[in-house]
Amino acid sequence: MQASDPDGLPGWFLRIRRMVDALTAGLNVLGTLLILGLMVLVNMDVVGRGVFNAPVSGVPEMVSMSIVAIVFLQVAQTFRRGRLTRSDAVLGFVGRYSPRARHALDLIFSIAAILLIWQVLSASAPLFVKAWVRGTYEGTIGDFTAPVWPVKLIILIGCTALLVQLVLFGVAALLRLTARRAA
Numbered sequence: 001m002q003a004s005d006p007d008g009l010p011g012w013f014l015r016i017r018r019m020v021d022a023l024t025a026g027l028n029v030l031g032t033l034l035i036l037g038l039m040v041l042v043n044m045d046v047v048g049r050g051v052f053n054a055p056v057s058g059v060p061e062m063v064s065m066s067i068v069a070i071v072f073l074q075v076a077q078t079f080r081r082g083r084l085t086r087s088d089a090v091l092g093f094v095g096r097y098s099p100r101a102r103h104a105l106d107l108i109f110s111i112a113a114i115l116l117i118w119q120v121l122s123a124s125a126p127l128f129v130k131a132w133v134r135g136t137y138e139g140t141i142g143d144f145t146a147p148v149w150p151v152k153l154i155i156l157i158g159c160t161a162l163l164v165q166l167v168l169f170g171v172a173a174l175l176r177l178t179a180r181r182a183a
Contacts, residue, residue, distance in 0.1 A: 008179045009172055017168050024076040024161050031073030038066050058144030065138060065151045072158025076165045103177040110170030117166060121159040128152035 009017075041059060049055040078084055086109075095102035130136070131149040139145040 009175055013168075013171065013175065017172075020161075020164055020168060021080060024080055024165060027073045027158065027161055028077035031070045034066055034070050034073065038063060058139055058146065061138045061144060061146060065146065065148070069151050069154045072155045075158050076161035079162060079169075080165050100177060103173045106173035107170055107177060110166055110173055114163060114166045114170065117159055117163050121156065121163065124152065124155045124159060128156055 041056065041062060045056040045059040075084075091102060091105060094105060128149060131147070131152045136148040137145040138148055
C-alpha cells in the first residue's frame with residue numbers, strides 16, 4: 001500500500017504534485033526577482049531624471065513588458081496556493097454539508113479552467129512564433145528597443161504551468177470524489 005495524505009490522495013500523486021509545485025515555486029521566485037529588478041530600474045530612472053537630468057532609456061517599455069511577464073510567471077503558484085479569486089463562501093458552505101458535492105464542483109471548475117487556459121495557450125503560441133520569426137520589438141529605434149519574444153515565451157510557460165496545476169487540481173478532485181469512504 002502506498003503512502004497517502006490525510007485527504008486520501010495516493011503517494012504517486014503527491015510525488016508528482018511536489019515536483020510540479022517545485023517548478024511553479026521556481027517560476028514564482030523568478031517573478032519576484034523581476035519585481036525587484038523593476039524597482040531598482042524605476043528608482044534609477046527617477047534619480048537619473050531628477051538629479052542628473054538623464055533618464056534611463058526604455059523604462060516605460062521595460063515596465064509594461066515586465067508586468068505581463070510577472071503575472072504569467074506567478075499565476076500557477078497563485079492558483080496552487082488558493083489565492084485566485086473565487087467564491088470560497090459558497091464552496092465552504094457546500095463542503096460542510098456535502099464534501100462529495102464540493103469535490104464535484106472543484107472538478108467542474110477544473111475542467112472549465114483547463115478549457116479556458118488551453119484557449120489562451122493556443123491563441124498565444126502563434127503570437128510567440130510570429131514575434132520570434134519577425135523579430136518584433138518594443139520601443140523606438142535609435143532610443144531603446146527590446147525583443148518581444150521573451151515575454152511571449154513567458155506567457156506560454158506560465159499558461160503551461162497553470163494548465164498542469166489545474167490538471168492536478170482536477171485529478172485530486174476526481175480522486176477524492178471517487179475515493180471509498182472509510183467504514
